[in-house]
Amino acid sequence: MKNIIKLTEVHKIYESGTHALKGVNLEVQEGEFLILLGLSGSGKSTLLRCMNRLIEPTSGEIEIDDENVITAKGKRLRKIRRHIGMIFQQFNLIKNMSALTNVLSGKLGYVSLWHAITFSIHKTDIALAMSNLQRVGLEQFAKNKARNLSGGQQQRVAIARALMQNPRVIFADEPVASLDPATADSVMKYLGELNKNDNITILCSLHFLSLARKYGTRVVALKDGNIVFDGTPNEIDEKKFKDIYGEDAEEVEIR
Amino acid sequence: MKMKKKNKAKAVIQSIATDLLFWIYIFGCLYYLMHKWTGFTAKLHLIGIAALLATLIFQLVRGSIGVKIFLSYAKVKRSFYKSAWGYLTIIALLITFVVGVNIVEVDFYKFFTKFQNAGGIASGIFNPSITGYSLSATSINELEKENLPPDVLSTLEGIQNRKYSTKKVFLEYLQKRLGESTLQKYRSTILKSAEKNTELLNIALSALAETIFLALLATVFAIPFAFVLSFFAARNLMPRTWLGNIVYLLVRTVATIFRSIEAIVWAIIFSVWVGIGPFAGMLALMIHSIAALTKLYSEQIENIDSGPVEAIKATGASTLQTWIYAVIPQIISPYLAFTIYRWDINVRMATIVGFVGGGGIGLLILQQQQLLRWHNVGLLIWLIAFVVWVMDMTSARVREKLGGM
Ligand SMILES: Nc1ncnc2c1ncn2[C@@H]1O[C@H](COP(=O)(O)OP(=O)(O)O)[C@@H](O)[C@H]1O
Numbered sequence: 001m002k003n004i005i006k007l008t009e010v011h012k013i014y015e016s017g018t019h020a021l022k023g024v025n026l027e028v029q030e031g032e033f034l035i036l037l038g039l040s041g042s043g044k045s046t047l048l049r050c051m052n053r054l055i056e057p058t059s060g061e062i063e064i065d066d067e068n069v070i071t072a073k074g075k076r077l078r079k080i081r082r083h084i085g086m087i088f089q090q091f092n093l094i095k096n097m098s099a100l101t102n103v104l105s106g107k108l109g110y111v112s113l114w115h116a117i118t119f120s121i122h123k124t125d126i127a128l129a130m131s132n133l134q135r136v137g138l139e140q141f142a143k144n145k146a147r148n149l150s151g152g153q154q155q156r157v158a159i160a161r162a163l164m165q166n167p168r169v170i171f172a173d174e175p176v177a178s179l180d181p182a183t184a185d186s187v188m189k190y191l192g193e194l195n196k197n198d199n200i201t202i203l204c205s206l207h208f209l210s211l212a213r214k215y216g217t218r219v220v221a222l223k224d225g226n227i228v229f230d231g232t233p234n235e236i237d238e239k240k241f242k243d244i245y246g247e248d249a250e251e252v253e254i255r
Numbered sequence: 256m257k258m259k260k261k262n263k264a265k266a267v268i269q270s271i272a273t274d275l276l277f278w279i280y281i282f283g284c285l286y287y288l289m290h291k292w293t294g295f296t297a298k299l300h301l302i303g304i305a306a307l308l309a310t311l312i313f314q315l316v317r318g319s320i321g322v323k324i325f326l327s328y329a330k331v332k333r334s335f336y337k338s339a340w341g342y343l344t345i346i347a348l349l350i351t352f353v354v355g356v357n358i359v360e361v362d363f364y365k366f367f368t369k370f371q372n373a374g375g376i377a378s379g380i381f382n383p384s385i386t387g388y389s390l391s392a393t394s395i396n397e398l399e400k401e402n403l404p405p406d407v408l409s410t411l412e413g414i415q416n417r418k419y420s421t422k423k424v425f426l427e428y429l430q431k432r433l434g435e436s437t438l439q440k441y442r443s444t445i446l447k448s449a450e451k452n453t454e455l456l457n458i459a460l461s462a463l464a465e466t467i468f469l470a471l472l473a474t475v476f477a478i479p480f481a482f483v484l485s486f487f488a489a490r491n492l493m494p495r496t497w498l499g500n501i502v503y504l505l506v507r508t509v510a511t512i513f514r515s516i517e518a519i520v521w522a523i524i525f526s527v528w529v530g531i532g533p534f535a536g537m538l539a540l541m542i543h544s545i546a547a548l549t550k551l552y553s554e555q556i557e558n559i560d561s562g563p564v565e566a567i568k569a570t571g572a573s574t575l576q577t578w579i580y581a582v583i584p585q586i587i588s589p590y591l592a593f594t595i596y597r598w599d600i601n602v603r604m605a606t607i608v609g610f611v612g613g614g615g616i617g618l619l620i621l622q623q624q625q626l627l628r629w630h631n632v633g634l635l636i637w638l639i640a641f642v643v644w645v646m647d648m649t650s651a652r653v654r655e656k657l658g659g660m
Pocket residue numbers: 014015016018019020038039040041042043044045046047
């Protein structure tokens with residue numbers, strides 16, 4: 001097993017003065033399904049976005065797949081990003097475009113500017129996009145506008161878009177927080193399947209211990225920008241959970 | 256603590272500056288009125304001194320407008336002085352009103368008694384010239400065969416080839432020359448041979464087409480410029496580096512300046528530059544449209560959902576690819592709506608711009624008005640009203656379909 005992600009003393013201080021990450025150290029092995037827990041505002045989104053530089057970390061070292069993320073610029077940064085899929089709470093699809101086009105946009109990191117401008121798309125890419133849609137069970141919705149799909153379907157399109165990148169890692173930032181419990185489980189199932197069958201390393205932030213136990217191989221908890229727990233899902237008992245989420249947090253766990 | 260002191264000092268300065276401006280304005284207005292009514296003159300710096308004194312007094316009693324606005328936290332017991340700002344405001348409004356009435360030369364007497372001066376244009380509007388009347392050489396030939404008395408015939412020969420804008424104008428003129436009874440006798444004979452023409456209507460329609468196309472071209476040419484510029488004028492797209500900030504500020508500022516210069520001023524500039532005509536009008540509207548659309552477009556960009564932009568960026572797409580795939584799809588239909596709205600505005604402005612040398616139907620109105628041909632002006636006004644009405648309706652419909660605005 002190799003170390004695919006390595007963070008050393010990562011800090012993030014926003015312009016507003018908020019110290020969102022206070023020296024995070026983290027090593028992730030290839031093939032892990034890592035669940036990030038933590039109250040809202042604890043720094044989960046900031047951490048995930050620092051790792052692909054959607055947000056500029058203030059200081060620290062970040063290595064992903066043997067590439068130094070911090071020093072990467074321009075083309076090299078784009079090359080690093082194209083192997084990192086990202087899933088968002090709000091799905092972040094382009095609403096008035098078809099599911100297929102949305103999936104195809106996952107390939108943008110690979111195509112030249114000219115191809116992007118002229119919207120000229122390789123036949124093989126279309127076939128690949130279709131097969132990715134098929135993997136998430138949406139091939140019959142390829143031509144539907146994203147805005148007409150349900151929340152769960154939109155998130156599955158987003159997964160297909162990430163797959164299009166041929167990712168080594170997927171960051172999922174509360175991917176199921178806007179979905180109902182049953183849909184949430186089905187979306188998590190697709191992520192779990194990618195983790196097992198394609199050996200994609202997954203970092204996923206969540207609030208539900210039940211889902212963490214079902215899919216996660218490791219749990220890391222953040223509190224005020226610090227890692228306060230790092231272990232297996234089963235190691236989290238009621239007391240640890242309350243440490244992470246505060247005294248009156250029992251209800252969150254039920255789902 | 257230090258911060259607070261600095262803020263207080265700033266508030267005091269703002270308060271004094273406000274009062275000073277207020278009193279300069281009040282004494283300036285009073286001086287204007289006194290000068291106008293009594294011919295009183297004084298050195299202008301006296302106004303400044305008086306304003307300074309008044310500021311000082313009202314700052315000291317803490318009842319001035321500046322104190323009220325900027326130092327209101329320094330609330331003390333209510334008293335007559337402390338609420339002076341209220342009376343001062345009322346006095347200032349009254350003085351402003353009196354000065355305003357004087358400057359604008361408001362004269363209700365003229366408004367209610369001099370309506371007949373506008374009689375020409377009013378009758379023109381109610382009786383627009385759709386067909387013009389004239390007696391051509393052939394008409395005269397025909398009339399010669401009709402056994403008309405020689406004096407009538409010679410009168411008619413005297414107005415050969417003269418053009419009258421409506422039947423009514425033609426007959427009124429004949430009545431003046433021939434007398435009512437003579438005219439009644441030969442009226443139908445004369446009208447039968449008179450030549451009708453739609454010359455003006457033809458000219459008007461082609462001028463109208465000129466105006467519409469001028470507005471269309473101005474809009475179409477403005478689109479690519481505004482489209483590109485709008486990306487650089489959008490805060491959320493411009494990186495917050497020094498270069499990004501400079502480009503953003505530059506585009507914003509230039510667009511604001513160009514937008515605040517009215518199209519009519521641009522038309523004057525361009526009618527000197529490229530000569531009077533539709534091209535000058537088009538350039539004027541184009542410049543104004545670029546500035547206006549850049550602002551509208553960039554505001555649209557600033558309102559987009561940043562989620563998809565982030566998602567596309569995360570796939571490793573370049574900045575330009577991100578714009579093409581995540582920004583443009585979100586703005587395309589509001590852009591269309593704005594553009595059609597702009598065309599609508601441009602058609603209206605094109606008539607105005609015509610007055611100052613921008614060509615089209617505006618220029619035609621100006622010419623006809625200078626010749627006092629009110630019936631012709633009437634026709635042109637109706638045509639413009641019709642086109643504006645149609646444009647307004649269609650553009651509203653289309654915009655509704657696009658779901659914008
Ligand atoms: N763009 C931003 N600017 C300033 N502060 C931010 C920004 N984004 C997040 N924060 C702050 O950083 C902290 C961590 O936020 P976030 O990473 O979103 O937490 P989580 O995803 O765990 O809810 C919070 O205090 C939040 O208010």
